[in-house]
Amino acid sequence: MTKPPLDILLCAPRGFCAGVVRAIDAVEKALAIHGAPVYVRHEIVHNKYVVESLRRKGAVFVRELDEIPDTEAPVIFSAHGVPKSVPEAAAARNFLAIDATCPLVTKVHREAQVHYKRGRRIILIGHAGHPEVVGTMGQLPEGVVTLVETVADVLALEPAEPDNLAFVTQTTLSVDDTQEVVDALKGRFPSIAGPHKEDICYATTNRQGAVKRVAPQVDAMIVVGSPNSSNSQRLREVAEREGCGLVRLILRAEDIDWSLFGNLRSLGVTAGASAPEVLVEEIIDAFAARYAVTVESVSTADESVFFPLPRELREQAAE
């Protein structure tokens, strides 16, 4: 039987960003230098496939440092960043701490600290409970940073000193939603200090840009990524808002519900910043088994960002 035709439009850029490559490399390098086990606080990046592969190589994932026995093994903090209390607790226990926080998140931590030193109260735009938000809020004393998620949250703010505010943002937000929240902040507090636009990173911006181009052209769209991955969830939302009728965020090929994807002429595919390319290939192969596929890359930006390994690892490698 001949297979029906299917045009696959592959978003570019997609998948791993420079911060994810650095964080995964950090765990692998720590394993190579120190041997197993290497402890990792929180999923190094939000992807089960990545976490399971590292677990098989000897990484031990924990939620909090108190799950780790006294040890000389390295303890790595995830790419999403940690509150100040975490490196402090690690130092108190003499852990060999390695900070794999993405440098673009560290930059936001520094911005928040500079605003605080200048006497400002800080508004953080982000999603409650996300580890990056917990980490950024935890750079400063309790009560200094106020979280807002929506325009409604901005309208409900009652700051003690409305002329003495600054804002920072999570790095993986929706570019469009965040613009509205920033506009609302600037409307209510015209003197508010902040970045030129927001703190959304290059990878988040570029992946959303590619989805905006592809989603209106296809019958369905697959975002490869985890449900707990903020940037991947934002890609799913962008595709839905562009009017694509069928959009699914899936971890890997076995999660495809073929009753939904049975009758297509065109399919868009992208991947969140924590999703390995091998899972994109696996999904394209699964479609190729059922359809006569053509694959075309649709590129909306070039990326050449590279971050060197965390300083602690460069020093340990040199020893």
Ligand code: 2E7
């Ligand atoms: C760190 C940061 O692991 P992810 O899925 O994380 P998000 O924040 O999107 O849930 O993706 C990589 C990554 C993105 N941002 C890692 Cl701060």
Ligand code: F3S
């Ligand atoms: Fe960093 Fe952005 Fe990736 S904050 S970890 S470059 S998604």
